[in-house]
Amino acid sequence: MQRNPLGKTEISISSLALGTMTFGAETNKVDSFRQLDIYVDQGGTHIDTADGYAGGKSEEIIGEWISQRGKSHAITIATKGRFSPPEGSAGASRRSLIHSVDASLRRMNVDAFDLYYVHGWDPQTDILETLQTLGDLVDAGKIKQISWSNVSGWQLQKIVALASSHGLPSPVALQAQYNLLERGIELEVLPCCLENNIAVTVWSPLAGGWLTGKYAANERPADHTRLGEDPDRGDGYDYRNTERTYTVLRLLQVIANDHNRPITHPALAWAVSRPGVASVPVGARTVKQLEANLAAADFFLSQEEMSMLTQASALEALPYPYNFLEDPCGMDIWKVLGTRQVRNLAN
Numbered sequence: 568m569q570r571n572p573l574g575k576t577e578i579s580i581s582s583l584a585l586g587t588m589t590f591g592a593e594t595n596k597v598d599s600f601r602q603l604d605i606y607v608d609q610g611g612t613h614i615d616t617a618d619g620y621a622g623g624k625s626e627e628i629i630g631e632w633i634s635q636r637g638k639s640h641a642i643t644i645a646t647k648g649r650f651s652p653p654e655g656s657a658g659a660s661r662r663s664l665i666h667s668v669d670a671s672l673r674r675m676n677v678d679a680f681d682l683y684y685v686h687g688w689d690p691q692t693d694i695l696e697t698l699q700t701l702g703d704l705v706d707a708g709k710i711k712q713i714s715w716s717n718v719s720g721w722q723l724q725k726i727v728a729l730a731s732s733h734g735l736p737s738p739v740a741l742q743a744q745y746n747l748l749e750r751g752i753e754l755e756v757l758p759c760c761l762e763n764n765i766a767v768t769v770w771s772p773l774a775g776g777w778l779t780g781k782y783a784a785n786e787r788p789a790d791h792t793r794l795g796e797d798p799d800r801g802d803g804y805d806y807r808n809t810e811r812t813y814t815v816l817r818l819l820q821v822i823a824n825d826h827n828r829p830i831t832h833p834a835l836a837w838a839v840s841r842p843g844v845a846s847v848p849v850g851a852r853t854v855k856q857l858e859a860n861l862a863a864a865d866f867f868l869s870q871e872e873m874s875m876l877t878q879a880s881a882l883e884a885l886p887y888p889y890n891f892l893e894d895p896c897g898m899d900i901w902k903v904l905g906t907r908q909v910r911n912l913a914n
């Protein structure tokens with residue numbers, strides 16, 4: 568499996584990470600262990616979790632797996648704190664973060680996290696307090712690299728500027744929702760990441776299941792699917808049940824048929840090949856889904872296919888100031904492509 572640099576660090580992480588939000592929830596412990604084994608056997612090196620997933624069970628399951636199997640140095644583990652920790656208080660204050668990190672380390676049976684995400688902006692806490700706390704956690708050896716998730720462009724730029732002016736650790740990664748149906752980060756967050764060499768890791772690369780083609784217009788989502796169990800989960804069924812979604816799905820199906828691949832492969836390959844993206848965590852309820860998604864690791868789109876998908880899924884009706892200039896984000900993101908993406912596109 569291809570590996571990419573994690574921003575400005577020496578660390579490299581695999582282009583497909585293992586998303587573990589289903590562990591302890593839709594996926595029981597036995598199948599979670601199987602997913603972890605399969606992922607590592609196939610050369611995967613990056614495991615993504617959070618303290619709030621399944622009330623801490625996701626971290627516990629991974630911790631138990633690490634205790635039984637051991638953790639190779641090649642594997643990097645990322646967890647997150649800020650929202651609904653199993654115990655203690657939510658937020659990014661000094662007290663909350665220190666408590667959350669210690670609790671996550673205990674649950675996962677590790678001494679340190681390779682990557683620790685603050686799961687989202689905390690308006691109740693002075694951002695400098697959060698950054699100083701993260702710096703102290705790095706100094707204490709409990710976190711190796713810091714990162715953020717679910718922040719806006721100005722928030723991320725402020726984090727970078729404050730970290731730089733106070734000599735504190737700067738974020739090396741940013742995790743955001745990014746897929747063919749959700750491209751909002753291209754306006755501010757992705758350019759900010761490119762400008763600061765911050766690696767983008769992606770959540771919901773299949774738009775929570777929409778890009779598998781399992782949801783259809785005017786049809787109640789089937790039981791035992793994410794939206795069948797909760798139609799309001801994530802962006803919700805109604806939000807994505809639009810003509811734009813079905814246009815993208817039709818094009819994905821054409822490309823998938825041309826290559827004799829499942830529809831998920833061009834969807835994942837698009838996300839993997841976007842500028843700045845270092846790793847795409849694949850989330851799966853079942854072992855079968857995971858195996859199908861990991862098989863996308865050797866699939867790359869042609870430049871023409873990338874362009875067709877990018878056009879079909881273009882952001883609609885941009886507000887000012889994004890509609891004022893020809894290039895909405897003020898940065899030709901293709902110009903800053905590294906050799907990695909160029910190589911992918913040539914395949």
Ligand SMILES: NC(=O)c1ccc[n+]([C@@H]2O[C@H](COP(=O)([O-])OP(=O)(O)OC[C@H]3O[C@@H](n4cnc5c(N)ncnc54)[C@H](OP(=O)(O)O)[C@@H]3O)[C@@H](O)[C@H]2O)c1
Nearest residue numbers: 586587588716770771772773774775776792793850852856
């Ligand atoms: N930072 C954040 O705020 C944040 C937020 C969300 C997720 N994440 C991370 O990102 C990871 C991925 O997010 P996600 O789970 O939303 O990703 P996703 O790939 O968009 O959706 C995964 C879901 O789609 C369905 N699916 C996946 N592969 C399939 C296949 N081959 N055939 C049929 N259905 C398939 C399964 O749901 P059903 O079978 O249940 O329908 C699966 O649970 C998470 O595990 C987590 O690590 C981070």
